Amino acid sequence: MAGHNRDIAEQFSRLADLLELEGGNPFRVRAYRNAARTVGGHSRDMAEMLEQDEDLSRLPGIGKDLAGKIRQIVETGHLPLLDKVEQRTPVALSQLMRIEGLGPKRVKTLYEALGIQSLDDLKQAVDAQQVRGLSGFGARTEDKIRQGIERLAGSAARTKLIHAEQIAAPLVAWLKESTGVKDVEVAGSFRRRKETVGDLDILVTASRNSDVMQRFIRYGEAEETVSQGKTRSTLRLRSGLQVDLRVVPQVAFGAALYYFTGSKEHNIAVRKLAQKKKLKINEYGVFRGDERVAGRTEKEVFASVGLPFIPPELRENQGEIEAAANGKLPELVELDDIRGDLHCHTNATDGHHSLEQMARAAQDLGYEYLAISDHSRHVSVAHGLDSKRLEAQIAAIDRLNGKLDGFVLLKSAEVDILEDGSLDLPDAVLKQLDFTVCAVHYKFDLSRERQTARVLRAMDNPYFNILAHPTGRLINERAPYDIDLEQIMQAASERGCFLELNAHPERMDLDDAHCRRAHELGLKLAISTDAHSTSDLELMRYGIGQARRGWLQADDVLNTRSLNALKKLLRRN
DNA sequence: GCCGTTTTCGGCCCGACTGTTTTCAGTCG
Numbered sequence: 002m003a004g005h006n007r008d009i010a011e012q013f014s015r016l017a018d019l020l021e022l023e024g025g026n027p028f029r030v031r032a033y034r035n036a037a038r039t040v041g042g043h044s045r046d047m048a049e050m051l052e053q054d055e056d057l058s059r060l061p062g063i064g065k066d067l068a069g070k071i072r073q074i075v076e077t078g079h080l081p082l083l084d085k086v087e088q089r090t091p092v093a094l095s096q097l098m099r100i101e102g103l104g105p106k107r108v109k110t111l112y113e114a115l116g117i118q119s120l121d122d123l124k125q126a127v128d129a130q131q132v133r134g135l136s137g138f139g140a141r142t143e144d145k146i147r148q149g150i151e152r153l154a155g156s157a158a159r160t161k162l163i164h165a166e167q168i169a170a171p172l173v174a175w176l177k178e179s180t181g182v183k184d185v186e187v188a189g190s191f192r193r194r195k196e197t198v199g200d201l202d203i204l205v206t207a208s209r210n211s212d213v214m215q216r217f218i219r220y221g222e223a224e225e226t227v228s229q230g231k232t233r234s235t236l237r238l239r240s241g242l243q244v245d246l247r248v249v250p251q252v253a254f255g256a257a258l259y260y261f262t263g264s265k266e267h268n269i270a271v272r273k274l275a276q277k278k279k280l281k282i283n284e285y286g287v288f289r290g291d292e293r294v295a296g297r298t299e300k301e302v303f304a305s306v307g308l309p310f311i312p313p314e315l316r317e318n319q320g321e322i323e324a325a326a327n328g329k330l331p332e333l334v335e336l337d338d339i340r341g342d343l344h345c346h347t348n349a350t351d352g353h354h355s356l357e358q359m360a361r362a363a364q365d366l367g368y369e370y371l372a373i374s375d376h377s378r379h380v381s382v383a384h385g386l387d388s389k390r391l392e393a394q395i396a397a398i399d400r401l402n403g404k405l406d407g408f409v410l411l412k413s414a415e416v417d418i419l420e421d422g423s424l425d426l427p428d429a430v431l432k433q434l435d436f437t438v439c440a441v442h443y444k445f446d447l448s449r450e451r452q453t454a455r456v457l458r459a460m461d462n463p464y465f466n467i468l469a470h471p472t473g474r475l476i477n478e479r480a481p482y483d484i485d486l487e488q489i490m491q492a493a494s495e496r497g498c499f500l501e502l503n504a505h506p507e508r509m510d511l512d513d514a515h516c517r518r519a520h521e522l523g524l525k526l527a528i529s530t531d532a533h534s535t536s537d538l539e540l541m542r543y544g545i546g547q548a549r550r551g552w553l554q555a556d557d558v559l560n561t562r563s564l565n566a567l568k569k570l571l572r573r574n
Numbered sequence: 575g576c577c578g579t580t581t582t583c584g585g586c587c588c589g590a591c592t593g594t595t596t597t598c599a600g601t602c603g
Contacts, residue, residue, distance in 0.1 A: 028586055032575035064576050102592090104601050139594055189603090202603080228591055228602095235591090235602095245603075247590095260588090265603070272587045277579080283588055 005048045009074050010041030013067075016083045018095035021105040022112075023086070035062035038266070040071065042319070044518035045487055048075045061320070091118045100149035102142065110135055124150055158477045159197035160242055162543065163506035166191075168222075168240055169201055175220055176203070176246075181211030183251055188261035193313045194546030196476055196509040200243040202261045206251040217246045253285045256296035259303075260284040266318035274306045274322070282306075314549035331552050334528075336545045338555040340563065341370035342538055344415065344438050344469060344501060344529035349394055350375040351383035353534040356394075356401055356410065362535035364408045370564050371538075372411035373398060374438045377425040379417040386414065388430040395433055409564055411435040415469060420444045422458025424465065431464035436571045438501065438529075440469035441482065449483040456489055460498050466571055467527050467559075468493065470503040470510040478507075486515055494524045497573040499559060502528045502551075504544025505537075516551020525570070527559040 017033035020026075039062050040047060050057060057068040074080050097108045097120070111117040114135050115126050123146065126132050133143040160168075169187050176185050182205055186192070189202030207213050214234055218226055227235040227243065236244045249257040260268060261284065268282075275282045280289055286296030287305040295301035300310045308325045312333055315321040324330050346352030347359055354362070356373060363371035375394065376385035386394065391414055398410045412434045417425035418441050424431065431437055439459055447455065459465055471489065472481030493500055500519060503510045511519070511526070519526055528544040530537055548558065555561040559570060 026575080029575050031586080035576085062576070066575060102601070106600060137594070137599075141593065145592095200603090230591055233590055233603095261603090263603085265587090269587055276587080281588085285589095 005046050005075060006040050006043055008078075009047055009071055010037040012074060012080045012083050013037035013040065013070075015092070015095065016080065016086060018098060019083075019086045019090050019092070022094050022098070022109055023090055024105070024109065032062065032067070035266070036067050039063060042514050044514040046485075047071050049487065051075055061318070093119045096120060097123060100146060100153055102145045102149055107137070110137065120150060120153070159199050160240075161197055161476055161506055162191070162195065162546070163540075164240075165198045165201060165242065168238065168242055169203075172201075172220060172222070172244065173203070176205060176213060176217060179205075179207070179211055179213035179216045181208035182213050183207060184254055186258055188258055189245075189263060192262050193264065193316060194543075194550060196506070196512070196543075196547065200245060202245045202247070204254075204257050204261050205246060205248045206254045206257075207248050209250075211248070214246070214248060247284070249284060251297075252293075253296050255298035255301050256282065256286045257284045259299045262299075262313050262316065264317050267316040267322070270318045270322050271306060271308075274308075278306060280305060312549065314546060315552065317550075331554050333549040334545060334553050334555045334558050334561065336542055338558070338561040339368070339528065339541055339545070341368045341372070341411075341560050341567075342530055342532065342541065343372045343411070343413070343436075343467065343527045343560050344374050344503070345371060345532040345538065346375050346383075346415075347373060347394075349390065350380075350385055351533060356397060358535055359532070359538075360401060360405060360408065360410050362538055364405070366538060366541075368408070370409045370411055370567070372413040372435070372438070374413040374415045377414055377416045379419065379425045380442055385417070385425075388427060391426065391430055392433070413438055415440055417442055418456060418459040420447075420455065422455045422461075424459060424462050428462070428464060431462075434464070435568070436466040437464055438467045438469045438527075439465050441473055445473055445479075445482040447482070449485060452482055453485040453488055456484065457492055460489075460492055460496055463573055465496075465498055466573070467499045467501050469501045469529070470508050470531070471500050471515075472510050472512075474510050475507050476509060481510070486511075487518070490515075490519055490522050490524050494522055499571075500524065500526050502526045502544050502548055503531050504528055504540050504542075504547070505531045506540060506543045509543065509547050511547075511551070513547055513550035516548055516553055520552055520554075520557050525557055525559050526553065529560070 013033045014037040017030045021030045039060055051072060057063055057071055058065050070080055094108055094112055097103055115131055117123050117126055127143055127147050132138050133140045173185050184206040186204045187201060188204050190198045191201060205213050217234060222238045223236045224239045225237040227237055233247050247261055272282050280287055286293040287302055295305040303310050311321050311325050345359055347356050348354060360371060376383040378385040378387045395412050398412050402410055413436055414434060415438045418439050419425055474481035502516060528548055530540045532538045
């Protein structure tokens with residue numbers, strides 16, 4: 002289901018592709034791309050903002066013209082300019098730009114010289130060796146295009162952060178064994194803790210005679226050397242993930258780390274600031290003319306343009322630069338702020354460990370409390386609990402709490418929200434719990450109106466406390482179900498309910514934009530791992546990363562509270 | 575198409591690597 006914003010962003014981005022192909026003004030192209038990004042990443046619906054008469058041109062990168070175009074799309078579903086451009090330039094051409102090594106210029110040449118419009122056309126031309134004769138193309142380029150077509154067919158999705166970490170760790174260890182190497186850091190979206198990464202950007206500082214670049218190329222997991230230079234090389238690993246290695250002298254470490262951490266949009270914005278101060282920022286430092294004025298640390302780089310250090314998770318050019326300039330950066334929540342986990346499972350349902358094992362593991366993490374929230378009966382595949390079994394678990398928790406010292410197990414349940422919005426366990430047993438975690442586990446395909454009404458009705462139950470994984474998405478696997486989160490968040494706020502930020506790296510649900518919206522609304526979130534085993538409790542750090550990307554501070558998070566403060570917050574009136 | 579402590583025009587980040595060229599355009603990040 003395309004939400005309004007996603008649809009608008011899609012149209013802008015298609016328009017940008019086509020204008021680029023036509024050789025249009027690159028800055029105009031960028032303007033549409035920026036707008037697509039702003040709208041697509043915005044947590045509030047453009048339609049709703051328009052309804053409330055809000056001025057869209059106050060959004061970053063949206064001026065009078067684009068605000069008008071957004072209105073056109075909201076009101077008619079169409080962008081006339083896009084329709085017009087699509088009539089003169091085949092839409093399929095933008096698909097061709099997704100092939101590595103093919104940009105707008107080459108795609109245009111292929112179209113004009115050989116009439117190539119589709120992947121199939123291109124495949125045929127490559128097989129017939131027609132491409133190599135074109136000016137600017139040669140046999141090697143033709144070869145690369147052939148490989149690019151094959152790779153595109155394998156449609157490489159972005160890699161989940163947890164998977165990227167597993168791939169990066171042994172590679173970093175391998176690089177650290179090179180001679181003359183000092184720092185090895187994974188930068189890029191990995192360092193910004195994005196939920197998925199497109200590739201790995203690894204930064205190394207090394208002495209001039211270091212063998213790190215040769216060693217990188219020899220890495221056992223490497224499948225192909227994409228490019229190789231003195232300061233920069235790129236590998237494709239067997240996993241399909243691409244890795245960029247950049248080597249700089251130690252004096253440039255901060256500037257390089259800053260540069261390769263991105264995001265691109267953030268970097269561009271800060272470089273503009275630098276320009277105004279007659280400075281130039283590149284990966285080797287900050288320069289005034291030929292003189293290096295900063296670069297050893299990131300903090301120095303920021304200071305050179307008059308800013309305090311901005312944490313990597315915020316570097317998306319989504320207002321962090323302005324906030325930093327005004328001394329309004331948030332003090333982001335940290336893993337150490339977390340005092341407990343509010344959503345986990347045991348072997349009573351689909352978890353792997355017992356109550357006591359889960360409790361001990363949480364204690365080992367330094368937690369003060371852990372909520373046991375096994376599934377309710379409707380989730381039969383997980384052997385969900387009925388009233389009787391839940392009451393038995395409640396008694397078992399009471400007994401165990403008698404034995405635990407300085408640590409408390411909280412009584413909870415992950416209660417299914419049924420299709421009609423009722424809860425899957427009777428109030429008589431829900432009232433015996435410390436709180437509930439409620440969730441949608443089936444009927445994902447209801448209309449936006451009905452899905453929203455379903456959850457709103459569930460919240461009317463006085464025993465509803467926290468809405469678990471609020472959109473139900475599984476990254477790269479299942480799209481979020483269609484629900485009006487703005488309305489849900491407002492309602493939760495009014496009723497003393499809360500939403501969960503599910504920290505599981507397959508879910509990361511809420512996303513960063515919605516976390517930020519929750520903060521704006523003053524709605525607190527629970528960051529919970531949904532652990533199904535003792536080791537899963539350590540997934541908390543992914544949730545923290547997401548929370549930080551969403552500008553959340555410790556105060557925004559339920560489980561940074563002491564047990565008493567938490568219980569007070571969870572009490573509904 | 576956006577944007578403004580060098581404001582309503584004239585800018586718009588910056589560098590590395592590849593392949594096809596013979597000095598550089600195209601692509602990428």
